Structures are given as structure tokens and as C-alpha cells.
Amino acid sequence: MVTVADVRALARTLPRSSEHLIRDQVRFRVGAIVYVAFSRDETTMGFAYPKEQRDGLIGAEPDLFFLPRASEQRFNWVCCHLNRLDHEHMTELVTEAWRMVVPRFLARQRLGS
Template identity: 80%
Template sequence: MVTVADVRALARTLPRTTEHVIRDRIKFRVGAIVYVAFSRDERTMGFGYPKEQRDGLVAAEPEVFFLPGAADLRFNWVCCHPERLDHDQMTELVTEAWRMVVPKFLARQRLGD
């Protein structure tokens, strides 16, 4: 089970990340770009994910992942139930979402690829 505290602990290690509370929702971003956001009740989490791959992710684990609302389908975004993630999944999803919003050199520097 993953909590906001788990995501916060990881996000704090990712360069250029800042945490904000906007309309009672916790969001992690780099500059103006949000890469992880929680619902007000913290029961769902949205994160950056390539649009062309998200249908496959949702189809593979529909009990964990789901598409965002219609207004957000235009973005590289998918949602999940964080309590159904394990720590390794969360680490991969949050790190990859962060990678999508930082300069390539910074991602290579941090992650080594």
C-alpha cells in the first residue's frame, strides 16, 4: 500500500521537484508542470504517462489503473488507486512521470541512462 507520505519521500529526492497544495489537492511538479497529483481525499493519484501507452496500462490492471476524466484525456496522464500499488510500482511510475517533465540531461544525471 502506497501513501502520500511514500510519494512525498520519493519526490523530495527528485531534482527540481516542488510540492504544492492547490484547491486542497497535493501536487508535485517541476516548474509549472505537474507530474503527480492526489485527489482531495488522497484515495486516487494521477501521474504523467505517455498517452499512446495508457490504454494498455489500464487494460492490463483495471483494478489499479484508470483513465482520467474526459477533460484530462488530452494530457499525458493516467490515474490509479495508490493503495493497490506496491512500493516498487510507485517508484517506477513516479520516477518515469518526473522523467517526462525534466530536461533529458537531468534525467540521465539522476537515473544514469
């Protein structure tokens, strides 16, 4: 099971990433763009993810992933249950969400591709 502390530890290593408490919710962003956010009770995590790929992600693991509320479905965003997420998968999802919001050169410097 992944916790906010696990995500925080990873996010602190990502260039330009900052943590904010907004309306009692922990969010990580680059500049003004949020790439990871937690529910108030910290049981679910939303993260940046390409809209055109989210149906495949949810379809592959419907017990783990789900759509955000209807008002947020216009954004590149998907949600997951933290109690079903392992650390390796979290690392991949958070890093890719971060990659979506930083300049390409910075992502290449950090991740090499």
C-alpha cells in the same frame, strides 16, 4: 498500500521537484508542470504517462489503473488507486512521470539512461 507520505519521500529526492497544495490537492511539479497529483481524499493518484501507452497500462491492470476524467484525457495522464499500488510500482511510476517533465540531461544524471 502507498500513501502521500511515501510519494513525498521519493519526490523530495528528485531534482527540481516541488510540492504544492492547489485547491486542497497535493501536487508535485517541476517548474509549472505537474507530474503527480492526488485526489482530495488521497485515495487516488494521477501521474504523467504517455497517452499512446496508457490503454496498454490500463488494460494490463484495470483494477489498479484508470483514465482521468474526460476533460483531462487530452493530457499525458493516467490515474491509479493507491490502496492497490505497492511501493516498488509507485517508485517506478513517479520516477518515470518526473522523467517526462525534466530536461533529458537531468534525467540522465539522476537515472543514468
